[in-house]
Amino acid sequence: MPNARDLQQLEVPPGTGALDVLPALRRALDGAGPALLPVPPNTSADSAITALTGPLAPAEDDPDDPTSLVIATSGSTGTAKGVLLPASALRASAEATHRRLGGSGTWLLAMPAHHIAGMQVLVRSLIAGTEPHAVDTAEGFRPESFAAAAAEALAAPGRHYTALVPTQLSRLLTAGGEALAALAQFDAVLLGGAATPPALLQRARAAGVRVTTTYGMSETAGGCVYDGSPLDITEVRIDARGETGPILLAGPMRARGYRHRPNAEAFEGRWFRTGDLGRIREGELELLGRADDMIITGGVNIAPLPVERVLSEQAGVRESCVLGIEDPEWGQVVVAAIVPDADPPQVAALRAAVRDRLGAAATPKRIEFLDELPLRGPGKPDRRALAALLSA
Structure with missing residues (x-):
């Protein structure tokens, strides 16, 4: 590759300000702009962040399938890593999600967009050609702010989606009222980022909330197993002699590797070794937690x-x-x-x-x-x- 493409930081404001990054994100997906490293405000000078920026190495990019995003993640190890996500992985994930949920729709962003779960809300919107909305989080995640933003998103025609972490869902269920009524109107509420307590899931579904639990990580461009069942692009393997063992994932949503370490051990051929333990029961993936936990x-x-x-x-x-x-x-x-x-x-x-x-x-x-x-x-x-x- 004669001219190495640059990896540039993209400061992602919280809440509604995150929507301002859509033009830069569109250029990155199209390969018309530099690869982007989404970061929260006031972290651009962090040494772990600056170490990830700069020209991409040949093994970290491809002119036919450019690296669009590099997601900074420490996973459970505490060691900073940059996950190289090509445009094809982000598109494959977004399109498979819409197929599973019943078609494209209007998305409401309720979590920080420098993480893969929040960023995928924006990516799905761009690929679907719909206008995303966002919750005002200037004072943190508040049920009344969610209700106001949800009303705007739900006014758009077609299907409506949002994504939450369990803590946010718990707050909305506890608040009840307009916030819970709005949440129950979404065609799907993706729930991920952490293990979902069964009691919380039962409360949500009893309240009429259409919850879909997700499992995935930055290395798989976000969730790739929904309600225990792989998306139609996802392969799941348990690396074990018995029924329980490390979870391996494969598919077009898989990352290219890690920044400065594109051939890291976690990327075995076409598989990604997650570091999580699981088993397959009645055709569904059951997560047992991190191996190092x-x-x-x-x-x-x-x-x-x-x-x-x-x-x-x-x-x-x-x-x-x-x-x-x-x-x-x-x-x-x-x-x-x-x-x-x-x-x-x-x-x-x-x-x-x-x-x-x-x-x-x-x-x-x-x-x-x-x-x-x-x-x-x-x-x-x-x-x-x-x-x-x-x-x-």
Whole structure:
């Protein structure tokens, strides 16, 4: 490639200001402009961000399928990576999403657009030729602001979609009123970014909200498995001798590689090794959590996600997060952080529920009640921050 294309930062304002990036995003998708590195405001001088910018190497670009976006992500490792997403991957993901949901439509942006989930709301809108709307988040995510923005989006003809993280959905369900009434009018509400508590999903569907859970990451141009079923472009493989093991994903939505590391080990031929553990049950993918979140207590491997699901099903539990804390006797012990409702549950009842469903080894030896869970990215629990808090 004689003239290397440049990778330039694209500052993405929060809320309604994110819509201002649409012209630059369109040029990047068409290959008429530089590749873009979406960043939140006031982070352009961050050394991890500046290290990602500059001319793209030959293995990081293709004149016939230009790299449109590089999404900065630390995943669960804390090490900054730039995910190289060609135009074809973004288009394949957007078009497959519309096929699964029943056709293109008007999208409402409710989460930060420098993350892949928010950016794909804008990409889908550009590819569909529809005008996206956005929630005003100047004062954070507020139900009344969502209701106002939803009213504008729902006034457009055709189908209507939005995407949320579980925390946002919980706030809208709790608020009720106009915000919940508006949410229930969307033809689909994509829910991702973090594991969805079963009780939250049940509440949403009982309220008439058409929730579709999603699984994916920046390396797959966003969600590529909906409600446990792969999109029509997605292949899923479990790399295991038994039924449980690492999840591998393949398809045209897969990223080109990582910035400065296009041949990283995670990209094995046409597969992407996610680092998540899962199994296939009755034709659907069941996510068990990150491999590096696995708790080894007394020589027994415990996946946190099934424990979190049991806890979240119990009365009085709004949110839960389970992790392993170092212990001199057990190696690690299972510890649960609970965000309770107004009527908090009894610790003994929570421990009994886990013991009955998952056995003694999975039962939390310690349960702490918190006002809120520390979060990272678009809404994932920050397990590192939580471990530091609970260890202290």
